[in-house]
Amino acid sequence: MSTVSLESLRQAFPQAAVEEAGGFGPAVILTSVQELPAAVQRLQALKSQALDVCEDYTALEEGDNYILVLHLVASADVTARVTLKAPVAKATAEAPSLTPWYGIANWYEREVFDMYGIRFVGHPDLRRILLPEDWVGHPLRKDYSDDKLLKRPGA
């Protein structure tokens, strides 16, 4: 059973912050959103273990940023995996599309767009995927509000 070593990741990403992760996977790589496609390419071509499957692609909200979170694994060995994070400024909310590298990125990016309103530049068909096309707002944003949302008593 082999995993991706921290050293090999640090060699591949001298600029980015590579941290040892506690709860999941061996490492978290923090990269800027402009360098996201380059980072994915480098991980796909990693010599020790090509991380070629995008198991999950989502986002979360932290301060002034949305953070794109990718869980990447190797098809040859599922224990080799890495979490890739890239902050996107709320003001621009724009990120390059990863559709050329992963087939599944098409739908995952549509979901992130649907829920967080991040626009993926270069996406072939960026539209809502779960919610109706005429829906207003992006529900997973923390400041999202809706007339129909029920207020919890005492909240």
Add this chain to the structure above:
Amino acid sequence: MSTEISSIGALETASMNTEEVTLNMGPQHPSTHGALRLILRLDGERVVSAQPDFGYVHRGMEKMGETLTYPQYIFLSDRIDYLASFFNEWGYCLAAEKLGQVEVPRRADYLRVIVSELMRVTSHLIWLGAMGMDLGAFTPLTYTFREREMVLDLFEALCGQRMTFNYMRIGGVSRDLPAGFVDKAKAFLKYFEKMPDVYDALLSKNPIFIARMKNVGTMPTDMARSFAVTGPNLRGSGTALDLRQSEPYSVYPDFKFQVITRPEGDSLARYQVRVEEMRQSAAIIAQALDGIPEGDIMSKVPRVFKPPKGEAYARVESCRGIQGFYLVSDGSTKPTRCRIRVPSFANLAVMPTLLKGVHVADVVAIMGSLDFIVPEIDR
């Protein structure tokens, strides 16, 4: 067909004006297994493009995860994929346990394995019946539902519910086995032992069934990889990825079983993988029933569960593939982000590529063999 007739046919098509037809399959179509709409562009009998449209059962599971406390969410996780409820509960509990660094007693882990593998059997049984029905064979459905009832009776004896169980807890399970459960489960396994052969006789050796499944919807390994397909669909394409063995969680290292793969990648291969997996699950359940250790079923978890700041991604091998939960904690009683990675989402994403150029009659066979659950995709 004689050459004379076929050449006349070719002449007629050459002079005929043809145009593409758009066909809406669903959202209320019996073979879409839930509310899924498939927009098909057809050129005669051939599919030019297929565009799935879904979200009809979107309930905002991820948003709700941010407004409920950790223990409160378990009952809701049952409803993500209602045919694999135990796997949803298990995945969510695993992620929460990772966050709060909670140990699970061995006895509870054994109980989790037993109920989850029984769940896998019932889910595959439903799929088998529905798959046969999609292709016009109604009889297998009556057989598989008969067997499923027996397992549901076991679940009912265990936790009072037949579909949405709310059985697992962060740090263990809610109830111990009722009196007589082990004997009843063993009696079921003894009865079930010969059933896959019966299904084989009904479907697998039926020439019509084979003709409609073989070499239909072939998914090469690199296509599966690009779309992050997991579970029996991936194993039907020759990749032996099964988390229970590739990266064992819980007490799976204790059990001996095979990971079933088929190299062909067509609908028939995916079918064979699932039928064989039912046998393997039965083997795991038999070993687990024999080896249940004594002890607690719950570890000591504080009444108000407040995991420290941090994040955890836990995944389990559900009956449809890798089910993952990504929880982010800010130190309060509720997660700030509750992401659910569902296997059916990826398994459906491969469909537009898979359906390109197939006959319209094969669409149903391919959809059935992929075994996705729409409420799980919609969340």
